[in-house]
Amino acid sequence: MTEPLLSARGASVSYSGSPEPALRGADLDVFAGAAIGIVGESGSGKTTLGRALVGAVPLTSGEIRVGGRPWSAVRRGNPVRRSVQMIFQDPYASLNPMLTAHETVAEVCRTWDGLSRSAASHRAVELLQEVGLSGHTISRRPKQLSGGQCQRVGIARALACNPGVLVADEPTSALDASVQAQVLNLLLDLRESRGLALVLISHDLSVIEYLTTEALVMYRGCVVERGSTDMLLKQPRHPYTRALVDSIPGSQRSPQLVRNAVDPAAGCVFAARCPDMMPDCLANQPPLTGTAGGAHACLHPLGELKLPTPIPLRTVVSSA
Secondary structure, three states: OOOOEEEEEEEEOOOOOOOOEEEEEEEEEEEEOOOOEEEEEOOOOHHHHHHHHOOOOOOOOOEEEEEOOHHOOOOOOOOOHHEEEEEEEOOOOOOOOOHHHHHHHHHHHHHOOOOOOOHHHHHHHHHHHHHOHHHHHHHHHHHHHHHHHHHHHHHHHHHOOOOOOOEEEEEOOOOOHHHHHHHHHHHHHHHHHHOOOEEEEEHHHHHHHHOOOOEEEEOOOOEEEEEEEEHHHHHHOOOHHHHHHOOOOOOOOOOOOOOOOOOOOOOOOHHOOOOOHHHHHOOOOOOOOOOOOHHHHEOOHHHHHOOOOOEEEOEEEEOO
């Protein structure tokens, strides 16, 4: 069997001063060419998982492996590090304000490939053109660029490392709607042309549907459901996933989230808000199963689950 480019096993992260873990025992395999979405509400742990995947956040327990080696064994300067790159949510904050777009990308080319200044400059121009930037734009600093242009610079910088995996953390949430479509289409084109694996973090289910074929749903640091994107959106099994789908604008159903979140102790992390909660839910954490899209197994029999009628998701309009 082919080895995944990137994998997580039991990945857990706790931040100092936080009353509960930000990430709890997450498992994930990213194979070449995969397109995986990670979705959940704010505070669900999806960004923490993304940062852990690129080695930016140390694990409290568990392991993340890249190229078959644990991140803990991959030191600075090791070429393996370049194989996983991140695209950040804030396009302005992710760039050095003192460097132009061209200098930002050329610096990476010199650092990783040892190119001369002229060769790195030429390579930087090629990469910026690949993401749709050229002319006088590439000689501008971040404050002189739009949000969409800054995000394209960030993508070109990531591509300069020639990665096998791109982890994109809400890459369009800070952009205008029309620019969002352009950036999403760019990521789709790059994945197809370069054979990249994409891990897309988003709260927008329509974006997850548009760009990914597999998805993970997270709640309070846990992966509560996983499976094909189509299955999760049309026939969600976990009550939390059903509530997310019901929250899509245009849905004729109202999300059934009840009570406030409380510490579940040993039980299901969603039990306190679940409309289908049973007493055992407070005491036992159901494991992920391999059925019905790999959903987090509820204690209710599958036949009693009231699956929502599939609703049309709003589509991303391509830029002219």
